[in-house]
Amino acid sequence: MSKNELIQLVEDTVEIKEFPKFKAGDTVTVTYKIREGNKERLQKFQGVVLQRVGSGPTATFTIRKISGNIGVERIFPISSPFIEEIVINKVGVVRRARIFYFRKLRGKKARIKEKRM
């Protein structure tokens, strides 16, 4: 048995939820649980996906939104138990897997062409 299979065995214990497929350039809304003291509530984070990193239970994705003229980025582990739902709002057309150039763009330039469905 190879090494990776043994690590895989440990990783298999992590539950990976099914989410719709999305990639860099897409606009998505992530609904996630927030725990304040004993109370739990849901919060939404909508923005453009900058990148998807990793594989298996350690995979993450980065979302960027502009909140009151300030760019906010959040990295979510895809297997995080706090993520409730991921909804794809727009499918963007980008040529790169990681669109870091998007951080520098402001105003009218910070638009991504939408894919016609």
Added chain:
Amino acid sequence: MSGLLGKKLGMTSIYDENGKNIPCTVIEAGPCIVSSVRTKEKDGYSAIQLAFEDKKEKHFKKSEVGHFAKASTNPKKYLAEFTRFEEKKEFGDILTVEVFREGEYVDVVGTSKGKGFQGVVKRYNFKGVNDATHGQHNRLRAPGSIGASSYPSRVFKGMRMAGRMGGNRVKLINLQVVKIIPEKNIIVVKGAVPGPNNSLVKIERWS
């Protein structure tokens, strides 16, 4: 004390019941066989010698075959002695990951990754020269002064300078055991473990 020899396989992360992400290291530990027992009367100290991992027959040496014959087994790749073992062990006893329990704390000993010849900034976390200006040139990562002048007229022993870094024996204490899979001889500990993947590690529990 209780212990095992193992092989570091690599790192991954899992989640605990609160949804917290735990970075952890997967170690293939044991089964280890007791290849020798040191006793106070015979050897002057008491310890048990554990052997880990099979090797090919063409690599057997005659002296090894004789040594392992006492434990009625074939020669193994790695040997290590464990002192102050809790339970009494006999020649040929087999230890598996079941000597550990989920949730308890263990110490892990390994050989850290060799970094080669390194300067003082990387090796001892010196600050270097932070200025590029004020007459500085070519000495951004220099160590600075290594001592006074006519007194003591020498450099003190142990002065931290550039040199070989890494490849040392490192012991990390109090790593929590996150998970144990006895069928596959796997133990998962919280956090990192010294050394590259596939390197030998020694897991100890002091109770």
